[in-house]
Amino acid sequence: MTILLEAKNLSKHYSLARGETLRAVSDVSLAVHRGEALALVGESGCGKSTLGRTLIGLGAPSSGEVFFDGERISGLSDRALRRWRPRMQMVFQDSSSTFNPRRTIGDTLAEPMRIHGRAGIAERIRMLLEQVGLSSSVLSRYPHEFSGGQRQRLNIARALMLGPDLLVADEPTSALDVSVQAQIVNLLRDLRNSLGVACVFISHDLAVVRQMADRIAVMYLGRIVEEGDVLAVLEAPAHPYTRALLNAVPRPDRPLPPPLKGDVPSPIHPPQGCAFHTRCPLAQPRCSQERPELRPVGEGRTVACHYPLL
Amino acid sequence: MEAEVLLKLHHLHLELSNGTALLEDVSLNVRRGDALGVVGESGSGKSLTAMSVMGLLPGLRASGSIRFEGRELLGLKDREWRRLRGAGMAMIFQDPMTAFLPVRSIGAQIDEQIRLHERVSRREARARTVALLGRMGVPDPEAAAKRYPHQLSGGLRQRAMIAMALSCGPALLIADEPTTALDVTVQAQILTLLCEIRDSGAGVMLITHDMGVVAQTCTHVAVVYSGLVVEQGPVAAVMARPLHPYTQALLEAIPPLDGPRPDALPTIPGRPSAPDARPEGCVFAPRCRFVRPDCAVRPALREVEEGRRVACVLYDA
Numbered sequence: 278m279t280i281l282l283e284a285k286n287l288s289k290h291y292s293l294a295r296g297e298t299l300r301a302v303s304d305v306s307l308a309v310h311r312g313e314a315l316a317l318v319g320e321s322g323c324g325k326s327t328l329g330r331t332l333i334g335l336g337a338p339s340s341g342e343v344f345f346d347g348e349r350i351s352g353l354s355d356r357a358l359r360r361w362r363p364r365m366q367m368v369f370q371d372s373s374s375t376f377n378p379r380r381t382i383g384d385t386l387a388e389p390m391r392i393h394g395r396a397g398i399a400e401r402i403r404m405l406l407e408q409v410g411l412s413s414s415v416l417s418r419y420p421h422e423f424s425g426g427q428r429q430r431l432n433i434a435r436a437l438m439l440g441p442d443l444l445v446a447d448e449p450t451s452a453l454d455v456s457v458q459a460q461i462v463n464l465l466r467d468l469r470n471s472l473g474v475a476c477v478f479i480s481h482d483l484a485v486v487r488q489m490a491d492r493i494a495v496m497y498l499g500r501i502v503e504e505g506d507v508l509a510v511l512e513a514p515a516h517p518y519t520r521a522l523l524n525a526v527p528r529p530d531r532p533l534p535p536p537l538k539g540d541v542p543s544p545i546h547p548p549q550g551c552a553f554h555t556r557c558p559l560a561q562p563r564c565s566q567e568r569p570e571l572r573p574v575g576e577g578r579t580v581a582c583h584y585p586l587l
Numbered sequence: 588m589e590a591e592v593l594l595k596l597h598h599l600h601l602e603l604s605n606g607t608a609l610l611e612d613v614s615l616n617v618r619r620g621d622a623l624g625v626v627g628e629s630g631s632g633k634s635l636t637a638m639s640v641m642g643l644l645p646g647l648r649a650s651g652s653i654r655f656e657g658r659e660l661l662g663l664k665d666r667e668w669r670r671l672r673g674a675g676m677a678m679i680f681q682d683p684m685t686a687f688l689p690v691r692s693i694g695a696q697i698d699e700q701i702r703l704h705e706r707v708s709r710r711e712a713r714a715r716t717v718a719l720l721g722r723m724g725v726p727d728p729e730a731a732a733k734r735y736p737h738q739l740s741g742g743l744r745q746r747a748m749i750a751m752a753l754s755c756g757p758a759l760l761i762a763d764e765p766t767t768a769l770d771v772t773v774q775a776q777i778l779t780l781l782c783e784i785r786d787s788g789a790g791v792m793l794i795t796h797d798m799g800v801v802a803q804t805c806t807h808v809a810v811v812y813s814g815l816v817v818e819q820g821p822v823a824a825v826m827a828r829p830l831h832p833y834t835q836a837l838l839e840a841i842p843p844l845d846g847p848r849p850d851a852l853p854t855i856p857g858r859p860s861a862p863d864a865r866p867e868g869c870v871f872a873p874r875c876r877f878v879r880p881d882c883a884v885r886p887a888l889r890e891v892e893e894g895r896r897v898a899c900v901l902y903d904a
Contacts, residue, residue, distance in 0.1 A: 318768035321741075361888065424858055425629075454628040454796060456855040459840040463851045488842040488852065507847065525771035527799030529838055530827045533782065536775035541738045556772075 278310040280330060280347075281442055282365075287341035287351075287512070289324070289331050294373055299545050302539060303499040304341070309443065314476040318483060318522070320541055324499040329445045329479045333365040334358045346442070363393055363439035370426035370448035375573050376420035382431055383416030389438045405434045406586060408471070409464060421587035422568040426457035430464065441545040462488050483526055487511050495519045497543055498552040501571065505578030515580040515587040518553045551583065591618045593759055593790040594640065594676075599652040601632075601639060607863045609647070610814045611636055614888070617759065622781070622791035624801030624822065626837075627811035630859060633794045634809070637761050640792070642668040646748045657756065677752035681764040681867050683744035687736040693744075694720075694732025697751045719750040724779060726752045742773035758783060760784060762793040778804045798838055802826050810834045813870040814860045816888055820895035830897040833871045869899070877901060 289302040295541075302324040309315050313564040331338050334350055343351040350361055354486040369375045376385055383402065390398045403413055406483055409430040420428060429449065449465065450458040462485060471478060480486050486493060486507065493507040495516065503516040524534045524562055539556050542548055548555050554564035571579045574587045594617040601610040607755055610632050616621045620896050627633045638644050640653060642663060649736040655675060663671070672678075680686045686695060697719070698712040707715075713732070713828040715723040720728035723746040736744055745765060752760060762781060766774040785791045800809050802822055810831065818831040829835045857874045866872055868883040875882070881900050887900040 320772065396643065426858070440650055455798075455840045456628065459842070459854040461850040462842065463854065466851070483840040484844050487844060488848065511844065521772060523844070525775040526844060527771075527774070527778070527797060527803050528844060529798045529802040529841070531803075533775065533803035536779055537772045538776075540742055540835060541770070544800070 278313065278379040280308045281311045281313075281345070282309040282477075283307070284328075285342045285344070287343065288339045289327050289336065289499070290339040291583065293545065300334070300499050300547065301311075302331060302338075305501055307339075307494060307501065307561050309475050309477060309503070312469070312473045312475050313440070313492065314478060314490045316478045316480060316486040316493045317496060318377075318486055318493060320481060321497035322498075322541055322544060323496040324544070325449060325479045326447055326497050327495070329447055329477055331351060332477065333367065333443070333445050334361070335367070364390070364441050365438065365445065366436040366441040368429075368432055368436045368444060368446040368449050370452055372425060372432045372452070372550060373420065375426065375432060378583060380421060380422055381417055383424075386416070386418075386431070386435055386438060389403075392463040393439060394487075395439070401438060404433075408437075408468065409434045413548065420507075422563075424457075425453055428458060429453065433461075433464065436500055437468070438475070441474060442473055443475045443477070445477045445479070448481070448524045449478070450485055451482060458485070465489055465510050465569065483523055484513060495522070498542065498547050500552065501579075502553065502582070503578075504571070505545075509575075509578065513587060515574045515585040516582050517557050517577065517586065519561050521558075551581075591755070593617050593656060595654045596636070596640070596652070596656070597747060599636075599639065600650045601635060601644070602646065602648050602753070603862075604646065605618070605646075605765055608637070608814065608865070609862050612651075612888075613811075613814075613816055615809055615816065616861055617790040618790055619790050620785065620788050621807055622785045622805040622864065624795060624805035624808040625811055626794045626798060626801050628796060628837075630702060630813075632812045632813045633813040634763055635797075637678065637763050637794050638886075639701060640759075640761060641672060641676065651846055673700055673757065676759040676761060677755070677757040677759055678754045678761040679745055679748050679765050682747040682766050684736060685740070686748055687744070691732050691749075692735055693739070693747045694699055694734075695846050697732070697754050699746070700751055701754050714891065715754065715789070716750070723747070723750045723753075724776070725750070728757070731805075740773075741769055742784040745769065745773075745777050746780070753784070756762060757789070759790045759792065761792045761794070766797070766800065767795070767797075775862070788845075798826075798841065801838065813865060814862060815898065816896075817871065817886075817899070818895075818897045820892075824892075824895060828903060830891065830895065830898050831871075832875045832877050832901070836874075836876075 284307050287305045291299040319325050330336055338351050339478045366494045386402050387398050408525045429460045478489055490507045493510050494504040497518050537556050550565040550567055551569055556559040569581045570584045571581045574580045574585055596613055596615045599613040602608045623632045649661055695715050695718040699710040716732055720731055725731045725746050766777050805822050808822050808825050809816050812833050818834050824874045836855045855874050868885050870879045872882040885900045886900050888896050889897045890901045
């Protein structure tokens with residue numbers, strides 16, 4: 278498999294008042310192969326959305342580089358980036374705020390191809406609507422006339438209009454009821470198989486991620502703490518944080534486990550050493566002094582922990 | 588048994604002024620020390636059920652009965668409601684950011700509630716507020732009481748809201764999606780707290796869309812679909828062997844966290860009907876995989892096993 282998207286030592290910092298710095302993403306390196314689905318998971322504020330946006334050039338990184346199909350796209354001007362945009366598209370969480378309420382669905386779906394001067398718009402729209410399971414009768418209607426699940430289908434259709442190689446989907450199912458969520462999860466899986474499009478899924482829901490992704494990268498306070506094959510990682514997590522996240526998922530088939538203590542620390546004043554040591558049930562003195570680097574544990578897996586569970 | 592029933596909804600029917608029925612024939616019980624999970628998808632009427640218990644539904648026509656500690660609530664005057672809310676029953680909401688006034692410290696807001704219901708000095712009220720926040724697991728409660736809602740994390744705000752709800756010792760706590768806006772690790776903390784409150788002898792009514800949350804915190808569950816209760820019973824029994832096809836489908840649609848990964852998740856085709864277009868027969872029939880001709884008559888919620896009730900023709904003897 279060839280690498281489609283690669284990030285090297287990517288950081289995104291925001292300067293705040295009083296000379297403080299918010300480190301949203303710190304020193305992240307990752308690769309997405311053609312046709313592969315990578316999930317970025319973690320709790321609110323861990324930097325997963327910022328990373329997803331920085332990967333496709335929505336906001337320049339503070340440092341580090343991003344390569345798309347072998348060429349460097351970080352640091353390019355907006356104008357120069359435009360050539361790359363059709364190849365990477367984004368699906369957002371809240372489908373009600375990503376459509377212009379005053380324009381018809383047909384108009385909105387046609388816009389990406391009009392902007393990039395493509396021909397055969399009507400034919401392409403008809404084909405994509407069929408692929409996402411909607412009929413052409415939707416074209417003259419307005420966004421508010423659809424349910425959340427239908428709007429998310431349209432959202433996905435729009436992102437696919439230009440035939441991208443990469444789709445970044447930020448919490449594509451978290452605003453949906455569980456029965457509709459299952460429909461969208463299945464749809465995204467089918468589309469990946471039929472179109473071969475690579476995906477970066479940003480999600481906090483490990484069960485959804487397990488269903489949709491090939492690989493998983495778990496983030497905590499702006500850094501990747503564990504990465505690997507999604508089934509292997511969720512079967513036997515190597516990082517205590519991954520295990521805690523997994524245990525905290527409420528499931529009908531098991532009792533409530535003892536919760537992790539405390540909240541996620543502020544990314545403005547991250548703890549010294551391992552960022553997770555303040556909440557880690559297995560923390561040792563070394564964890565508060567020395568930050569663990571990502572290192573290999575087993576086949577295709579990495580973890581940043583002094584005392585991994587594997 | 589009747590003595591320990593705290594809240595009893597009996598054939599509660601709720602409709603708009605134009606006659607559209609929002610809730611039909613809802614009957615539920617909450618006992619002391621029990622937690623009833625009311626679970627359903629958006630628009631199923633689960634929040635409406637909670638709001639009607641709190642008397643928060645101006646403009647809707649209600650019939651049937653809501654009895655709290657043996658007293659009929661439908662038809663209470665505003666003044667009587669005010670005395671009951673907070674002291675007899677209290678409610679917490681999904682988003683504590685909008686439930687607190689942003690311009691006053693959370694301590695001041697909890698003090699106020701205590702002093703509205705009881706004649707105590709400011710100093711005593713504050714002492715109780717601080718003690719409550721501490722009991723809810725808020726670190727350094729004295730300092731936390733002086734802070735404003737935006738200065739607290741989502742988890743701490745939710746703890747503060749639960750402290751406010753419990754400040755006058757209500758017998759019933761109604762929680763409407765209390766953890767939906769929280770991360771899973773913080774959600775687990777809040778659910779643990781709700782379990783402690785339940786075990787201390789209060790009745791809890793938990794409104795949620797998440798079957799996992801119900802399974803881990805509740806003793807009983809009522810599954811609501813399109814304004815009707817379609818199944819109810821003890822949590823363990825319902826989770827182990829759901830009877831209603833809707834309950835079965837809801838549980839199946841949750842992606843597995845271990846074992847083999849299915850190619851496709853089971854889904855429920857279609858979507859719930861709007862309140863003004865509800866089918867005459869079984870409300871779930873249009874989406875049900877077991878649908879048959881006699882579904883054209885609305886099935887009653889009948890007891891099919893000890894403590895378990897279901898509204899489905901599959902279980903007609």
